[in-house]
Amino acid sequence: MTYDIFIGDKSFSSWSLRGWLLFVKFDIPYREIMVGLYSGTMKEDLAPLAPARFVPTVRTPEGWVIGESIALAETLAERHPDAGLWPMDAQARIYARWLVAEMHAGFGALRNACPMQLLHQYKGFEVSDAVKADIDRLETVLSHAFENFSDDGPWLFGNYTAADAFYAPVAARIAGYGLPVSERLQSYVTAHLTDASFKAWRKDGLKISYDPVPYAIDLPTTEWPEPV
Ligand SMILES: N[C@@H](CCC(=O)N[C@@H](CS)C(=O)NCC(=O)O)C(=O)O
DSSP states (O other): OOEEEEEOOSSSOHHHHHHHHHHHTTTOOEEEEEOOTTTTOHHHHHGGGTTOOSSSEEEOTTSOEEOSHHHHHHHHHHHOTTSOSSOSSHHHHHHHHHHHHHHHHOOHHHHHHSOOOOSOEESSOOOOHHHHHHHHHHHHHHHHHHHHTSTTSSBTBBBOOHHHHHHHHHHHHHHHTTOOOOHHHHHHHHHHHHOHHHHHHHHHHTTOOOSSOTTOOSSOEEOOSSOO
């Protein structure tokens, strides 16, 4: 028996990506089950896991259900204390949890205007004041981690942690819409885009084609910044 992770899609489902990274990046065995996020069967697919209603949803080997990403991160950290989901250092751990909570509850303008899509990069995306404010906040909170906890490594807290998993879709949004960010944040984006697990997820997603393409916007596109 292992964990079952129910995910929705690999090109557009940002929360599915977060949940999946919490297993893959920390070597926690799992079985992946796709639900019909875009084919219309999601409600019935998730019915046996009620009251879960979103992806990712996880069923533990005991059959217990986890229907929220922060609960998933905390549960995996508690059950796999040596996996390194949270930083070892107590102060860093506080900030990692803060970042995860702020991601979970915030950045609404960025999330609404720039839905995660891993197909291509839009050209000429116009950044509204609200999105700019979210990007500024992102620069502020992430640079605090880079300056205080990252040990000059690519990740927020030295080693990859759950906080990086929660910010992977943000990196994808910056890439997918060509958003203007600082050099330091851009190198964090590149770290995600070149990460082997992220690349494997994206490659898998590209096997599916959509008609219509979810969240498509009427702008020219160019290739995704990193090769498959
Ligand atoms: N708060 C949830 C959010 C999950 C979420 O919104 N997932 C989206 C897919 S990325 C979903 O299931 N959407 C289906 C719907 O809104 O009906 C979490 O942290 O896991």
